[in-house]
Every structure is written in structure tokens, then in C-alpha cells.
Amino acid sequence: xxxxxxxxxxTGCGKCREVCPxxxxxxDSAGKTQIKYPKECWGCTSCVKECNFNAIQYYLGADMxxxxxxxxxxxxxxxxxxxxxxxxxxxxxxxxxxxQANAY
Amino acid sequence: MNLKTKxxxxxxxxxxxxxxxxxxxxxxxxxxxAKVMIAEKANIKRSGCxxxxxxxxxxxxxxxxxxxxYLAYAKNDAEGVVREDxxxxxxxxxxxxxxxxxxxxxxxLKDDAGEYxxxxxxxxxxxxxxxxxxxxxxxxxLSNVTVIxxxxxxxxxxxDGKIIGAYGFSLDTAVLYVISAKAVVCTTGGAAGLxxxxxPGFSKHKMWYSPFxxxxxxxxxxxxxxxxxxxxxRFIALRCKDTIAPTGTIAQGIGAQQTNSKGxxxxxxxxxxxxxxxxxxxxxxxxxxxxxCYLKTIGISQEQELDLYKAYLNMAPAQTLSWLENGNxxxxxxxxxxxxxxxxxxxxxxxxxxxxxxxxxxxQGLYAAGDVAGGSPQKYVTGCFAEGEIAAVAxxxxxxxxxxxxPDPQAVEIKARTVNDFFRNKQxxxxxxxxxxxxxxVMDEYAGGISxxxxxxxxxxxxxxxxxxxxxxxxxxxxxxxxxxxxxIYEVIDRLYVCDTLIQHLSARKETRWHTFQENADYPERDxxxxxxYVNSRFSEGEVKIILRDLVKKDDIYEHxx
Numbered sequence: 207x208x209x210x211x212x213x214x215x216x217t218g219c220g221k222c223r224e225v226c227p228x229x230x231x232x233x234d235s236a237g238k239t240q241i242k243y244p245k246e247c248w249g250c251t252s253c254v255k256e257c258n259f260n261a262i263q264y265y266l267g268a269d270m271x272x273x274x275x276x277x278x279x280x281x282x283x284x285x286x287x288x289x290x291x292x293x294x295x296x297x298x299x300x301x302x303x304x305x306q307a308n309a310y
Numbered sequence: 311m312n313l314k315t316k317x318x319x320x321x322x323x324x325x326x327x328x329x330x331x332x333x334x335x336x337x338x339x340x341x342x343x344a345k346v347m348i349a350e351k352a353n354i355k356r357s358g359c360x361x362x363x364x365x366x367x368x369x370x371x372x373x374x375x376x377x378x379x380y381l382a383y384a385k386n387d388a389e390g391v392v393r394e395d396x397x398x399x400x401x402x403x404x405x406x407x408x409x410x411x412x413x414x415x416x417x418x419l420k421d422d423a424g425e426y427x428x429x430x431x432x433x434x435x436x437x438x439x440x441x442x443x444x445x446x447x448x449x450x451x452l453s454n455v456t457v458i459x460x461x462x463x464x465x466x467x468x469x470d471g472k473i474i475g476a477y478g479f480s481l482d483t484a485v486l487y488v489i490s491a492k493a494v495v496c497t498t499g500g501a502a503g504l505x506x507x508x509x510p511g512f513s514k515h516k517m518w519y520s521p522f523x524x525x526x527x528x529x530x531x532x533x534x535x536x537x538x539x540x541x542x543x544r545f546i547a548l549r550c551k552d553t554i555a556p557t558g559t560i561a562q563g564i565g566a567q568q569t570n571s572k573g574x575x576x577x578x579x580x581x582x583x584x585x586x587x588x589x590x591x592x593x594x595x596x597x598x599x600x601x602x603c604y605l606k607t608i609g610i611s612q613e614q615e616l617d618l619y620k621a622y623l624n625m626a627p628a629q630t631l632s633w634l635e636n637g638n639x640x641x642x643x644x645x646x647x648x649x650x651x652x653x654x655x656x657x658x659x660x661x662x663x664x665x666x667x668x669x670x671x672x673x674q675g676l677y678a679a680g681d682v683a684g685g686s687p688q689k690y691v692t693g694c695f696a697e698g699e700i701a702a703v704a705x706x707x708x709x710x711x712x713x714x715x716x717p718d719p720q721a722v723e724i725k726a727r728t729v730n731d732f733f734r735n736k737q738x739x740x741x742x743x744x745x746x747x748x749x750x751x752v753m754d755e756y757a758g759g760i761s762x763x764x765x766x767x768x769x770x771x772x773x774x775x776x777x778x779x780x781x782x783x784x785x786x787x788x789x790x791x792x793x794x795x796x797x798x799i800y801e802v803i804d805r806l807y808v809c810d811t812l813i814q815h816l817s818a819r820k821e822t823r824w825h826t827f828q829e830n831a832d833y834p835e836r837d838x839x840x841x842x843x844y845v846n847s848r849f850s851e852g853e854v855k856i857i858l859r860d861l862v863k864k865d866d867i868y869e870h871x872x
Contacts, residue, residue, distance in 0.1 A: 207513045225356040252356035267513040270552040307419030307435045309617035310563025
């Protein structure tokens with residue numbers, strides 16, 4: 207499990223680099239952010255939530271049963287949308303209202 | 311690269327801006343004008359255990375319960391060996407710190423009467439996805455608190471028997487910080503990555519505990535000669551297979567039972583369910599050929615399934631992704647469970663600094679709280695808040711009338727040389743990653759890892775001890791090419807020190823008190839006549855020396871004497 211950064215979407219703003227708890231992200235020669243140590247990722251999605259450009263895709267490694275889907279998030283006020291994209295391009299959106307507690 | 315030294319001063323240095331560290335800073339600011347510095351390896355916005363969020367507050371005194379009940383539960387779950395004074399002083403503060411974090415902005419579920427909605431006897435329901443940004447925001451508003459992100463603390467400055475500060479280096483610039491402080495509060499968290507993990511390949515860091523909590527606080531304390539306790543009570547978590555996501559949300563949330571492949575609810579076959587027994591029963595069922603084991607979720611409603619998807623997104627998004635990826639959610643397929651590799655963590659089990667009731671360690675000027683502090687299991691998030699408060703109040707009292715001590719320039723020079731040696735070392739045969747994997751293999755095979763169903767014996771531990779010492783020697787010859795690699799080298803060195811102490815503790819307790827956590831094949835029975843005791847240790851002259859101590863009771867005020 208790890209992340210991939212779409213360099214076409216990444217603006218190089220650096221917000222994800224700031225928060226990664228493992229300091230795993232680095233700026234490349236073109237000023238974009240890349241994950242330098244993909245195997246060191248904890249999967250906390252801190253970077254995903256910082257990215258305003260949908261550039262960071264979070265996925266499960268094949269060793270964890272990953273089959274090619276990925277997810278990213280979109281903030282909308284108090285709502286956090288989790289968008290899961292399947293390999294065939296179909297999308298599923300799960301929305302969490304930050305003002306509501308978990309049912310469990 | 312060559313790190314140049316730079317001096318910094320503060321009244322109280324907090325090492326690690328996680329759960330306990332942030333609360334310690336907030337408490338100091340409320341109770342004094344002391345200048346506080348938080349040294350944080352990452353960025354406090356998302357560092358420590360709470361990076362992804364947390365699903366519930368698991369230590370709370372719900373209506374009808376009392377701090378005395380909480381202590382009774384923790385003591386029973388730990389088979390009688392806890393520091394009652396520490397657990398009780400935490401339990402008394404649980405509700406007050408919960409109120410405080412709610413005031414800071416944490417969403418906690420309430421019923422129509424305004425009471426928190428409980429999940430069991432000690433748990434309340436929250437939306438904890440943003441708990442860490444909430445804490446970081448609160449800290450950033452404090453004028454006396456300076457946060458230095460991306461600073462990796464590597465050792466205390468010990469002078470004339472007192473801790474007078476710490477050394478650390480920046481992850482961005484070639485600077486070795488020499489921080490002088492009147493008192494240091496250690497809140498670095500526990501240690502992950504000691505044992506070969508569940509997913510040893512690409513997803514090696516998909517583990518229960520933060521892989522970036524590498525036992526720095528323990529190792530610094532060990533090297534400085536602080537007394538440590540209960541390392542032999544390892545923590546092994548029962549988790550969802552592969553994603554290593556929590557099982558409690560399913561088990562407590564929808565009341566799912568543990569079942570084996572034959573559909574039998576097996577947990578009750580193994581006696582009264584305790585944290586370690588839930589784990590042990592699963593190991594035993596697998597050994598008997600009854601695996602895989604599951605949480606029985608088939609038949610839950612679509613609404614319950616959706617609620618589970620959302621609950622996991624708030625703390626362990628990999629699990630939700632895994633369900634969707636699989637095309638079969640928990641309503642149609644039971645959730646497979648497995649045990650993790652062992653961790654050393656004082657917030658779940660009880661490994662850490664041997665502290666007095668005020669959270670002072672055995673070295674003057676040094677306090678500890680949270681996962682790095684020993685003796686009081688079942689702290690969880692709110693217990694770490696509470697302990698951060700207690701340590702902060704004690705540190706504030708300690709610095710009254712104290713002045714900052716300047717470190718001996720010669721000692722600083724030696725430290726700078728040692729650190730810079732890692733840049734000067736020639737590239738040898740081994741990389742830091744290889745040393746880490748070798749350590750995890752040794753611990754897995756010879757110190758009771760997953761591959762041996764957590765069982766060890768003295769003969770195996772002796773092999774582990776020797777090989778860990780060899781690896782420690784090799785690690786000082788590693789070459790760092792940049793600051794990130796320097797951090798990785800220090801992390802592996804720290805973990806090797808923790809392993810060394812852990813092995814000695816496992817060797818010392820000649821009984822089996824906590825199944826799987828401490829499963830001693832030479833002494834497979836619990837022995838209350840001889841072992842209702844704490845196993846403590848102190849590192850001196852290159853060796854871990856074991857000290858056995860008598861149990862401390864609830865109303866005792868424990869002070870360090872010898």
C-alpha cells in the first residue's frame with residue numbers, strides 16, 4: 207500500500223511534503239512532488255487530504271489484495287468526499303460529514 | 311555533509327509532538343509562563359499515532375462506572391501486574407481531558423440528554439479523523455510554545471547525573487541542535503518495526519502502530535541509564551488481515567464474534583476474554599488447523615455495512631478500500647483476522663520508563679508520558695492526554711528556581727563528531743535497510759515473532775541477544791548520504807537498543823503471564839507465588855541489568871529511592 211502522485215496534476219505546492227509523518231515525499235528536479243520511499247508509506251492518507259488538486263492516488267499493494275483501484279479525497283466545507291476509482295474508471299463516492307460522529 | 315552545531319535554549323523541552331506531547335504543551339501554557347519547545351521529527355499536524363485519525367475514545371469513565379472500576383479492569387486485563395498508582399491517577403483525569411478536547415473541537419456523539427453515547431463500558435463515539443490537526447491548532451495558538459518540526463532528537467544531554475537538554479538534527483539543513491532546557495518531557499511514543507511485520511514486502515509499513523515511532527525515547531533513556539519497566543509485556547494486536555486495520559470497531563460496534571473456518575465461536579473455549587486471550591485464542595485455532603479465523607459479519611444490514619465503510623475511512627482507509635476492491639463487503643463476507651508482529655508500547659501494554667507517581671523518570675530533569683512511559687496499560691488516547699498533563703504539572707514544579715545549564719563544550723564536540731562520522735564512513739557492504747531487515751528476522755525467529763507463534767525460550771533468546779549486538783556494531787559503520795538516511799540510521803540503532811533491553815526482559819520473567827505477549831516455552835505457566843513483580847532494567851557498562859521490584863498499590867505515592 208502506498209501512494210502515486212500524478213505529476214500532471216501536481217502543482218508542487220508542497221503541502222503534502224510538509225505533513226507526511228515519515229518525511230517520505232520530496233521535490234523532483236521539475237519542482238513537482240514525488241514519493242521517494244514508496245515502501246515506507248504507512249497509508250495514513252494525510253497527504254491525500256492536503257492535496258487540493260486530486261493529484262495523490264492512494265492504493266493497496268498487490269501484497270494486500272490490491273487489484274488496481276485507488277482513492278483520493280475532496281474537501282467541501284464540512285464534508286469530506288472519498289472518491290474510489292475502480293480499474294474500469296467507475297467511481298464510488300463516500301461522503302463523511304465532519305460534524306457527525308461514527309456510528310461505531 | 312557536515313553538521314554544524316547550533317545552540318538553542320528553552321525552559322521545558324518536549325520531545326515528540328504527538329498525543330501526550332501536545333497535551334503537555336497545552337498544560338504547561340495554562341499553568342505557567344515557562345517557555346516550551348516541542349521538537350518534532352515530522353510535523354505536529356499529522357505526526358504520531360493519530361496521523362490517520364482515531365475511531366473512538368477507548369478510555370472514558372462512562373455513566374455508572376468509576377475510576378476504581380477502570381483500574382480494576384486494567385489490572386485484571388494485565389494479569390495483576392500494573393502500577394496501580396499510575397493507572398488510577400490517569401483514570402481520575404479521563405473525563406476532564408475528554409471535555410477539554412471536545413472544547414478544542416473534537417466531535418463526540420451525544421444523546422438527546424446531552425450525554426456522550428458509549429460503545430461498551432469505557433468507550434465513547436467520536437469523529438476522530440481530524441483529532442491531530444485539532445491538537446496542532448491548539449498548540450499553535452500558544453504564545454510561549456515554539457514548535458520545531460522536522461527535528462529529529464537523538465540523545466539527551468546528561469551532565470552531573472541530570473538531563474539538561476537534548477541533541478537533535480534538522481531534516482532540512484545541516485545543523486546539529488544542542489538544546490539546553492531546565493527540564494525535558496519525553497513523549498516520543500513506543501517502538502514499531504522491531505519484528506518482521508505481517509506484510510514484509512512492498513507494504514511493510516502497513517502495520518498497526520506508526521512505523522515512524524521507532525523507540526527513540528526508550529533508546530535515549532536506555533543509553534542515559536534510566537530505569538525501564540515491563541518491556542517483556544509486548545503488545546500484539548488482533549487486526550483485520552492484510553490491512554492491519556482495527557477489529558474493535560467491528561467487534562464492539564456490531565457485536566461480531568470471532569469464528570474459525572468451521573463456523574465455531576472459539577473465543578470462549580479459552581477462558582475469560584482478555585486482550586491477550588483474544589489474540590491467543592486466534593493463534594491456537596490456527597495451530598489446530600482451524601484457520602482462517604474471522605469476525606462474523608455476514609448478515610449485517612446494508613446500512614451497518616455503509617456505517618463501517620465510513621468509520622474505517624476516519625482511521626484506517628485501507629480497510630474500506632480493501633472491501634470495495636474485493637467487491638464483497640462485510641455484509642456478504644466475514645472479515646478475516648490475524649495477529650500483528652509484537653510492538654513495545656506503554657499505552658496499550660506497559661513497557662516504558664519507570665516513573666514515579668508524578669511521571670518523573672529515574673534521572674533528574676527527565677519526565678515521561680504517553681506510550682513511552684511504563685507501568686500503566688490501557689491508556690489509549692485520553693490516557694496519554696491525562697498523563698501528558700500530569701508530567702507537565704510536575705515539570706513546571708521542578709523548574710521553579712532552576713537555571714539553564716550550559717552543556718560541556720567537549721561533550722558537544724564529541725557528539726558532533728559521532729554524528730558526522732556517519733557521513734564520513736565509507737560505503738560498506740550493508741545498507742540501513744538491510745540491517746533493519748536482519749534485525750526483524752532475528753527478532754522474528756529467536757525472540758517470539760509471528761513465525762514462531764510468539765513463543766520463545768532462553769536458548770533462542772541467547773542467539774537473539776548475540777546477533778542483535780553484532781547488528782548494533784555493524785550499524786555504527788553505516789554511511790549516510792543525506793539527512794533522511796542519517797535519521798534512518800539513528801532509527802535502526804534505537805530499535806536495536808530496544809531489542810537488546812526487550813530480550814533481557816523476556817529472559818528475566820521466568821513464567822508465562824500474558825499469552826502471546828510473553829509466551830515463555832521454558833516456563834509455560836503463570837506463577838503468582840514468584841512473579842507478581844515488575845521486571846525492570848538499567849543499562850550500564852554496555853549491559854542491561856535486571857532489577858525486580860514489588861507491586862505499587864493504588865493509593866501509594868511512589869517516589870524513586872534506590
